[in-house]
Amino acid sequence: MSKDQIYAEPLAHIQDFRFDEQVADVFPDMIQRSVPGYQSIIQTIGQLASRYQQDHSHFYDLGCSLGAASLAMRRHINATGCKIVAVDNSAAMVERCRRHLEAFRSDVPVEVIEGDIRSTELSNAAMVVVNFTLQFLAKSDRTALLNRVFQALKPGGILLLSEKIISPAPCSNQLLVELHHDFKRANGYSELEISQKRTALENVMQPDSIEQHQQRLQAAGFSESTVWFQCFNFCSMIAFKQP
Ligand SMILES: C[S@@+](CC[C@H](N)C(=O)[O-])C[C@H]1O[C@@H](n2cnc3c(N)ncnc32)[C@H](O)[C@@H]1O
Numbered sequence: 474m475s476k477d478q479i480y481a482e483p484l485a486h487i488q489d490f491r492f493d494e495q496v497a498d499v500f501p502d503m504i505q506r507s508v509p510g511y512q513s514i515i516q517t518i519g520q521l522a523s524r525y526q527q528d529h530s531h532f533y534d535l536g537c538s539l540g541a542a543s544l545a546m547r548r549h550i551n552a553t554g555c556k557i558v559a560v561d562n563s564a565a566m567v568e569r570c571r572r573h574l575e576a577f578r579s580d581v582p583v584e585v586i587e588g589d590i591r592s593t594e595l596s597n598a599a600m601v602v603v604n605f606t607l608q609f610l611a612k613s614d615r616t617a618l619l620n621r622v623f624q625a626l627k628p629g630g631i632l633l634l635s636e637k638i639i640s641p642a643p644c645s646n647q648l649l650v651e652l653h654h655d656f657k658r659a660n661g662y663s664e665l666e667i668s669q670k671r672t673a674l675e676n677v678m679q680p681d682s683i684e685q686h687q688q689r690l691q692a693a694g695f696s697e698s699t700v701w702f703q704c705f706n707f708c709s710m711i712a713f714k715q716p
Pocket residue numbers: 492504535536537538539540541542560561562563566588589590591603604605606609610
């Protein structure tokens with residue numbers, strides 16, 4: 474696995490963060506060292522696919538990057554006539570995602586689409602995964618996407634939504650951000666790497682609070698939602714469509 478050293482040297486000009494070739498090449502290392510609990514979340518996505526699978530249904534992985542969530546779902550699906558649809562608008566990610574998925578054999582088909590999740594057709598879904606991707610959309614697009622996800626889910630279907638979050642309470646927010654930076658330090662990132670990446674993400678990733686997410690989910694029609702995982706300022710939620 475190639476090591477993420479993208480922000481290791483001082484940069485004269487820090488460009489907005491993009492999911493380009495350079496990021497795609499080091500992505501497994503980057504996400505592992507940047508997102509607390511990432512591996513547990515991926516494992517749990519597999520478990521949820523096993524529990525919520527329905528015959529003749531679709532499983533979506535929106536903002537799939539290298540396909541980690543799709544791989545986890547594929548390992549757990551044994552219902553008949555199911556299909557996974559993985560979507561990402563980064564050509565670099567999609568190309569590597571296809572290669573990853575081809576490296577393992579499975580009877581569950583995966584369609585990998587290079588496209589924008591704001592306009593991808595969604596239907597007949599048992600489960601939709603939006604794992605650390607909603608945060609990269611404009612706020613108005615977040616609402617529109619979740620509305621479409623709700624409409625596409627079958628009764629009894631679920632949405633798995635993971636996000637970096639902000640806390641509206643200033644002391645709590647400050648502490649969670651600092652604990653996350655400690656996590657990155659413990660994983661070998663320098664002060665320079667942490668601060669340059671923070672600047673690169675500033676304009677392209679605007680996190681919501683858990684309360685904002687819950688309100689949006691409720692407004693979209695989800696009967697219930699729960700935060701099943703939180704570590705520092707990273708969390709993962711499950712939202713339910715009534716059976
Ligand atoms: C943090 S990564 C997601 C990680 C991935 N879900 C996982 O579990 O490993 C965010 C991904 O969302 C993709 N993305 C961002 N905006 C998008 C959009 N409008 N349409 C499709 N993909 C998008 C990026 O290209 C990137 O690969």
